[in-house]
Amino acid sequence: MEYIIHGTAMVHLGEECGIYKRNGIEMDYARMDIDYLVNTINGLPKPQAISSVTALRNTATKQTTWENVPGPLGTPFLVRTGPGPIPIDEVRSQVQNTVTFTDNVLRALSGK
Numbered sequence: 001m002e003y004i005i006h007g008t009a010m011v012h013l014g015e016e017c018g019i020y021k022r023n024g025i026e027m028d029y030a031r032m033d034i035d036y037l038v039n040t041i042n043g044l045p046k047p048q049a050i051s052s053v054t055a056l057r058n059t060a061t062k063q064t065t066w067e068n069v070p071g072p073l074g075t076p077f078l079v080r081t082g083p084g085p086i087p088i089d090e091v092r093s094q095v096q097n098t099v100t101f102t103d104n105v106l107r108a109l110s111g112k
Contacts, residue, residue, distance in 0.1 A: 005108035057102035
């Protein structure tokens with residue numbers, strides 16, 4: 001699908017993108033809504049869009065190196081009582097897709 005990022009066309013082939021995010025004291029995988037993200041980026045001034053997308057890329061890049069999803073925040077006596085987060089090995093490629101997608105968005109924001 002083609003998206004317009006601040007006036008520059010960018011193609012995204014539809015691969016799922018996502019990152020882990022905090023949900024209270026837990027860490028959960030969250031799939032990205034590309035349309036919403038693009039609309040948000042286009043609604044920001046370009047410098048702020050670049051900063052926001054760079055932060056997202058940096059988060060995803062860091063997460064691709066994880067061996068395991070970090071445990072709950074807090075003291076060691078907090079024990080998970082429900083199902084845990086999706087293991088990183090099951091979504092590592094989607095997190096890597098986020099890195100690729102954000103790299104493409106940053107290229108579009110630079111006019112390339």
